[in-house]
Amino acid sequence: MPSSSNILNNLSEYKRHAFTDSGVSPLAIPGDSRHLVVTDSDEHDEEGHIVEDAETRVNMVNKRLFKKLPLIRQEIEPPYLYGDTKPDIVIIGWGSTYGVMKEAVDVLVKDKSIAMLHFSEIYPFPSTEKFDYLHVLNNARLTICVEHNATGQFARLMRAETGYEFKEKINKYDGRPFTLEGLSGEMNAHIRRL
C-alpha cells in the first residue's frame, strides 16, 4: 500500500471520514502533514465533526454497516479444522478451549473419525466462502459445541448467523477450566449414544 502521505499530498482538503466508493476513507496520521485529522466517538460528518442531522446519520451507517463491514468479513479468518478432514464427529469451540479440545481430538482420533472446528474470529461472523465449514458440519453424524458458559452463547450465535443447530452441547460453568479427562469423558458419553 502506498504511504498515506503520497495520497494525501494530492488532496487540497482532507476529510478523515470521507465518503468513498469502497466505504473506506483515506488514512492520514496527525502530525505527518498539514492535513488535520478529526474524529469523534459520536455520529460525525465526513470531516469528523459531531452532528445530529438524520441525513448524515443514515449516510454514515450505510458507509460503516453496508460497505465496510462486508469488506471486514472478507478478512475474517475461517474456523480451523483439526483432525479428520471428513469427520463423523466434530467438536466445535472458540477462544481458550482450543488447547484442551485439540488434545481431546488427539486422544480420540486413534479409533474414531473426529475433528475439532475452532473459531478465533466471530464478528463479523466468518463467511463460508474461504472454507465451507457448514458442509463439514452437515456431513457429520455428531456435532458437539463445547463452551465455558451455561447458556451456549456461541451455539445461539451460530444458529442466528447460519441457521445451523449443533446436535449436542457440553457446557462447563463451575468457574474451572476443562480438563482433558473431563472433556473426553463427556464426549465419549455422547459418542456412545450414536
Next chain:
Amino acid sequence: MPTLEDYRGQKTTWWPGCGNFGILKAFKDAMIELGIEPHQITVVSGIGQAGKFPHYIKCNTFNGLHGRTLPVATGIRLSNHEMLVIAVAGDGDCYGEGGNHLIHTIRRNIKVKLFVHDNLYMTIRYMDSLKVRHLLQAWRE
C-alpha cells in the same frame, strides 16, 4: 503565523453567555500568540459541553468517550513525542467520570496540557436556563 481565521471551527451549540466562550477565545488567542499552527496540535476531549470544544476550533481532534480524555491523550503522546497534546474536559468528565485517569496521568507526568472547564458540575446540561441563571446569581452572591 496563524491567524484567528485559521482557528475558526464549527458553529457552536453552547448557550449564549456560556462561560465556555471565554475559554474558547482565550485558547485561540494563546495559540496565535505562541505561533502554533493548527496541524501542530491535537486536542482531545470527552463528552459534555466542554467535550465539544475541539470542534469549535480547527486542529487535529479526538472527541472520544465520557471521562476517557486522558487515556487517549496519553496514547497520542506515546506514539508521537513531538505532538503538542491538549486535553479538554468538563469538571464532571474530568473529576467524576474520569477521576481515576486524572490521578494516573498526573503520576505519569506525560506533558499533556489539561484544561478543565468549571461548569458547576453537571448543571448546565441538565437544568433549564432559568434555574441556571438563579444558580449563577446565588453563586455570585
